[in-house]
Amino acid sequence: MIFFKAPFFGSLLLVCSLPALAFDYLQPLPEQPPIPADNPQSSQKIALGKRLFFDTRLLGADSKISCNSCHNLKEGGDDNRALSLGQDGKTSQRSAPSLWNIGFQTVLYWDGRAISLEAQTLDHLRDPVISRWPHIGALVDHLNQSASYQRAFRNAFPDDKNTFNGISGVNIARAISSFERSLLARNSPFDRYIAGDKSALSASAQRGIQAFNDAGCLACHFGANFAGPAPGPALKMGDGFYELFPNNLGSDYEQRYGLVKDLGRFEFTGNPDGRFMWRVPPLRGIALTAPYFHNGSVASLEEAIRVMGKVQFNKNLSAKDVRDISAFLHSLTGELEQVSPNQERHTNEAPK
Numbered sequence: 001m002i003f004f005k006a007p008f009f010g011s012l013l014l015v016c017s018l019p020a021l022a023f024d025y026l027q028p029l030p031e032q033p034p035i036p037a038d039n040p041q042s043s044q045k046i047a048l049g050k051r052l053f054f055d056t057r058l059l060g061a062d063s064k065i066s067c068n069s070c071h072n073l074k075e076g077g078d079d080n081r082a083l084s085l086g087q088d089g090k091t092s093q094r095s096a097p098s099l100w101n102i103g104f105q106t107v108l109y110w111d112g113r114a115i116s117l118e119a120q121t122l123d124h125l126r127d128p129v130i131s132r133w134p135h136i137g138a139l140v141d142h143l144n145q146s147a148s149y150q151r152a153f154r155n156a157f158p159d160d161k162n163t164f165n166g167i168s169g170v171n172i173a174r175a176i177s178s179f180e181r182s183l184l185a186r187n188s189p190f191d192r193y194i195a196g197d198k199s200a201l202s203a204s205a206q207r208g209i210q211a212f213n214d215a216g217c218l219a220c221h222f223g224a225n226f227a228g229p230a231p232g233p234a235l236k237m238g239d240g241f242y243e244l245f246p247n248n249l250g251s252d253y254e255q256r257y258g259l260v261k262d263l264g265r266f267e268f269t270g271n272p273d274g275r276f277m278w279r280v281p282p283l284r285g286i287a288l289t290a291p292y293f294h295n296g297s298v299a300s301l302e303e304a305i306r307v308m309g310k311v312q313f314n315k316n317l318s319a320k321d322v323r324d325i326s327a328f329l330h331s332l333t334g335e336l337e338q339v340s341p342n343q344e345r346h347t348n349e350a351p352k
Helices: 018-022 043-054 117-126 136-143 147-156 169-181 189-194 203-215 252-257 301-313 319-330
Strands: 002-005 013-016 242-244 277-279
Touching: 043 147, 043 169, 117 136, 117 169, 136 169, 147 169, 189 203, 203 301, 203 319, 252 301, 301 319
Parallel strands: none
Antiparallel strands: 002 013, 242 277
16 A cells, blocks of 8 residues: 545645556556647658658758757757757757657646647747748748658648648648657556556555655646646646646745846736746656756756755755655656657557
């Protein structure tokens, strides 16, 4: 039996076996993320999205970077930099997140300003830090010069009669988003553990689950992606799950890591209630995506755990608890399918 203090219910204690608890708070990765009705998965669409993802020309005729430059799929789905390098030496405002399992996020960006992968993709294509095209129409015109891309778009969007060869900004975003929804890192040690394989986790990682809850982390980092409620009745796609960070102001970590320089969601909404509010980030694959936090200021996972304990709960976590929580978080790393530009891959295409 494992004893957990139930998030959001004060001092109420849940006393249950792990499989029963897993249904509510510790969940395996579902077979596939929610698929929007106006952008169903297809193998042709995903193959096109993959091609665009790796093509530097998506971001400019003479671009040196592609989507994969900031979201390296051979590793953790990010670039392991504090801030990403864009066009002509420009840098991003915030640290790039991983794209593995990104389809389970109900809103995108650290501040939650994009309500879908499609919207986020279009936003990226309009961002001068990322794209050299003066507007998306210039990208569309460029792709229309390629007979190969013409065929690929017609195959991916055979029913689109409103665009020339099916090439449009919306369809570019749909294809890339379909590819990103297919990026699933499955079969983590944690998933095997809650499925019944008690040997899948070390003793330290098993203690780490309890320490993670005792520290208060499970109040926000729960669900299929450890980022709050899984998409469903409680939280639909386009709804954000946010938390104040830092919650406990005045610690030495604030200045050391510049945690209050960025005002978070406020910078997008202008609403004072959004100051230091952030979309709760997922924890699956977290061991692969250093450095940590929105500004990439913390180099190691164990230091990030110490920072969270202090700035969120005013707790100085013991060295043992930090090690155990780190072991648990490492167990959330799933198997990364090897994806390369010239490799065909299986897809989670929806049944026809």
